[in-house]
Amino acid sequence: MNPDPKPAVYDGTFAGWCAACGCLLAKASAAPLYWRVGSDGDGEDLFENTEVPGRPADDSNLNLFFTLLEPAGGRKLVYDLLCVFLSEAPDRETLMFQMVQVSVALGQRGRRWHSRPDMRRAGMLIDRVRREAHRSKGLLRFVELRDGTLYARYAPSHDVTPLVAGHFRRRMPRQRWAIHDEVRHYGVVWDGAAFHEAEGFPQDMAESLTESESRYQACWRAFFRELEIPERRNLRLQRHFLPERFRKYLPELD
Amino acid sequence: MNTVASAIFPVTSGPVSPPCRINTLIPDDRLERKLGILAQSARYDVSCVSSGVSGAALRHAALGAPARSGICHSWTADGRCVSLLKVLLSNACVYDCAYCANRCSANVPRATFKVEELVSLTWEFYRRNYIEGLFLSSAIWSTPDRTMEAMVRVAEKLRYGHGFGGYIHLKVIPGASLEWIVRAGRVADRLSINIELPSERSLGMLCPQKSRAAILTPMLRIRDTLVEFAEDRGKGFRHVPRFAPAGQSTQLVVGATPEGDDTILRLSDALYRKVGLRRVFYSAYVPVGDDRRIPVLAPPEKLREHRLYQADWLLRFYGFTVEEIAPNEGEKLDARFDPKTAWALKHPEYFPVDVNRDDRERLLRVPGLGVRNVNRILQARHFGSIDAAALRRMGVVWRRARYFVQCGDYRPPRWHPEQLASRLADSGQHPEQLELGLFNES
Numbered sequence: 001m002n003p004d005p006k007p008a009v010y011d012g013t014f015a016g017w018c019a020a021c022g023c024l025l026a027k028a029s030a031a032p033l034y035w036r037v038g039s040d041g042d043g044e045d046l047f048e049n050t051e052v053p054g055r056p057a058d059d060s061n062l063n064l065f066f067t068l069l070e071p072a073g074g075r076k077l078v079y080d081l082l083c084v085f086l087s088e089a090p091d092r093e094t095l096m097f098q099m100v101q102v103s104v105a106l107g108q109r110g111r112r113w114h115s116r117p118d119m120r121r122a123g124m125l126i127d128r129v130r131r132e133a134h135r136s137k138g139l140l141r142f143v144e145l146r147d148g149t150l151y152a153r154y155a156p157s158h159d160v161t162p163l164v165a166g167h168f169r170r171r172m173p174r175q176r177w178a179i180h181d182e183v184r185h186y187g188v189v190w191d192g193a194a195f196h197e198a199e200g201f202p203q204d205m206a207e208s209l210t211e212s213e214s215r216y217q218a219c220w221r222a223f224f225r226e227l228e229i230p231e232r233r234n235l236r237l238q239r240h241f242l243p244e245r246f247r248k249y250l251p252e253l254d
Numbered sequence: 255m256n257t258v259a260s261a262i263f264p265v266t267s268g269p270v271s272p273p274c275r276i277n278t279l280i281p282d283d284r285l286e287r288k289l290g291i292l293a294q295s296a297r298y299d300v301s302c303v304s305s306g307v308s309g310a311a312l313r314h315a316a317l318g319a320p321a322r323s324g325i326c327h328s329w330t331a332d333g334r335c336v337s338l339l340k341v342l343l344s345n346a347c348v349y350d351c352a353y354c355a356n357r358c359s360a361n362v363p364r365a366t367f368k369v370e371e372l373v374s375l376t377w378e379f380y381r382r383n384y385i386e387g388l389f390l391s392s393a394i395w396s397t398p399d400r401t402m403e404a405m406v407r408v409a410e411k412l413r414y415g416h417g418f419g420g421y422i423h424l425k426v427i428p429g430a431s432l433e434w435i436v437r438a439g440r441v442a443d444r445l446s447i448n449i450e451l452p453s454e455r456s457l458g459m460l461c462p463q464k465s466r467a468a469i470l471t472p473m474l475r476i477r478d479t480l481v482e483f484a485e486d487r488g489k490g491f492r493h494v495p496r497f498a499p500a501g502q503s504t505q506l507v508v509g510a511t512p513e514g515d516d517t518i519l520r521l522s523d524a525l526y527r528k529v530g531l532r533r534v535f536y537s538a539y540v541p542v543g544d545d546r547r548i549p550v551l552a553p554p555e556k557l558r559e560h561r562l563y564q565a566d567w568l569l570r571f572y573g574f575t576v577e578e579i580a581p582n583e584g585e586k587l588d589a590r591f592d593p594k595t596a597w598a599l600k601h602p603e604y605f606p607v608d609v610n611r612d613d614r615e616r617l618l619r620v621p622g623l624g625v626r627n628v629n630r631i632l633q634a635r636h637f638g639s640i641d642a643a644a645l646r647r648m649g650v651v652w653r654r655a656r657y658f659v660q661c662g663d664y665r666p667p668r669w670h671p672e673q674l675a676s677r678l679a680d681s682g683q684h685p686e687q688l689e690l691g692l693f694n695e696s
């Protein structure tokens with residue numbers, strides 16, 4: 001018989017959530033009442049009877065989680081869970097746990113239960129995050145700094161930097177580049193071999209750029225301007241594809 | 255670092271690698287002007303896709319890897335996506351095609367890129383994430399072979415000289431020899447030859463220097479070469495070089511000549527089936543000169559172009575045959591409805607379709623259901639009966655589909671084709687839209 005449901009605590013990371021979920025699955029626990037971010041050493045515990053099942057360092061729970069998920073969808077399921085996590089939806093942890101439960105019970109096809117409201121909502125969140133990541137992959141703009149680093153700022157509607165950074169690692173493996181999420185105030189740096197935590201970002205952009213940067217931006221603007229066919233002008237469609245949050249970073253719209 | 259990021263990125267403190275650099279030019283005003291001229295000359299080429307390639311173009315490429323689904327990097331004020339550095343190598347043409355902006359009799363500024371200039375622009379634009387790669391076409395400035403050779407040299411310099419792994423689309427010059435076409439295919443992801451005009455009669459009238467054979471012969475050669483390379487790979491030969499992995503495409507101009515949409519669709523269908531084309535693009539004709547052989551059209555027939563794309567999608571992904579959707583001889587597709595709705599209104603006996611019982615082929619014929627919707631329905635059927643509320647949750651365009659489906663306790667209202675036609679036409683069935691979701695009904 002399943003124990004009574006309790007609230008669950010994890011450390012706020014995706015790996016931490018996976019470890020917590022692994023622990024719950026191993027104990028065949030009922031779905032938690034709710035999830036919160038915290039740790040067992042973060043002061044007064046406001047939630048009595050809170051279960052603190054895992055931390056990212058707890059590799060055994062993490063391994064358990066991935067072992068349990070292997071027949072239920074494996075990497076694809078983990079990727080979908082990550083997308084729901086990155087959506088930053090308030091009910092994301094609950095939805096993710098439901099996705100895992102359905103997948104473990106029904107196998108790989110469980111996630112395709114599109115007529116079920118929670119699975120459909122998870123599907124919509126996955127679509128939104130993937131769409132934002134895809135859009136960001138196209139609309140991110142790098143500028144070249146004096147030290148040769150390519151630097152890009154953006155303000156995505158979801159926390160898609162992990163997905164976007166993986167794309168640019170494949171695309172520019174031997175360049176040094178940095179991506180800065182101005183909404184969530186963090187960034188990652190790829191140095192040609194590994195990711196690093198970004199420590200500070202350029203404050204005065206005009207001072208930091210190479211001489212050729214403005215010339216290439218001017219060329220890009222000239223190219224962009226001449227591509228338009230005036231007889232087909234359709235600004236509404238352009239606005240539809242180019243959301244406001246990306247526009248201020250696009251040199252062609254300066 | 256953000257908590258999510260720290261969980262996903264392995265944060266290390268290893269040695270920092272020096273960036274891979276090549277010596278690129280610092281552009282001056284002259285190069286900027288040249289780029290403007292040659293971009294303007296290329297803007298009537300519709301194709302700007304970078305999809306259809308999986309894996310890296312080069313192992314250990316210094317820069318660039320194509321994305322399978324393609325990526326759009328911007329949208330111009332006319333709403334068209336910008337994905338590639340789409341330029342001509344030169345716009346100094348010896349031909350005099352009536353519909354073309356670069357014909358030799360046109361009074362436009364002329365320019366020609368040097369190899370280093372184009373390589374620098376492609377490389378630096380790609381590093382800044384402006385583009386997915388290069389789309390290179392050219393006017394024919396001397397012989398087809400010399401023009402093709404110059405284009406191939408640019409692509410080879412990028413691929414082999416600098417290890418560029420991004421997308422490269424090369425136009426094949428009609429009349430170029432097979433040797434240059436094969437060399438182009440080895441460095442390019444996609445090759446294309448524009449047919450432009452849908453009948454030999456129109457071609458003879460507007461492009462007297464081009465012939466049907468000069469266009470179709472290289473297309474068929476590319477098809478045969480693609481088949482040869484695929485067969486060699488199928489035999490397990492390890493070192494078969496890649497050859498145009500994204501296949502070949504073409505473009506048809508719509509509205510410059512009197513052919514109806516039936517001619518255009520039948521030609522497209524034949525190109526997909528017999529020549530193995532990946533894409534046929536349609537371009538509503540925009541008058542670029544005062545040649546008397548060209549009809550005066552203002553504005554360009556964007557809605558007609560859009561309907562042709564919808565019909566093209568039905569041919570490729572929805573199991574329709576060209577006989578089912580092509581209009582009568584010499585006519586255009588119905589502007590009021592998308593071609594699937596137009597077909598459904600002519601075939602009331604086919605409906606309603608039961609979403610809980612009918613097969614994929616029948617579901618795909620329902621207006622308001624796209625390929626993605628149908629996949630979701632088929633997957634959800636494993637878990638129980640689907641009702642109307644579930645259909646709406648799945649993203650079905652209910653205002654259209656509700657006349658054609660039945661499910662659970664839902665039965666569609668009885669309709670007469672003419673009444674339903676006027677109701678659907680009144681409910682905004684004919685927007686002037688050019689956006690076309692690949693698998694979503696809109």
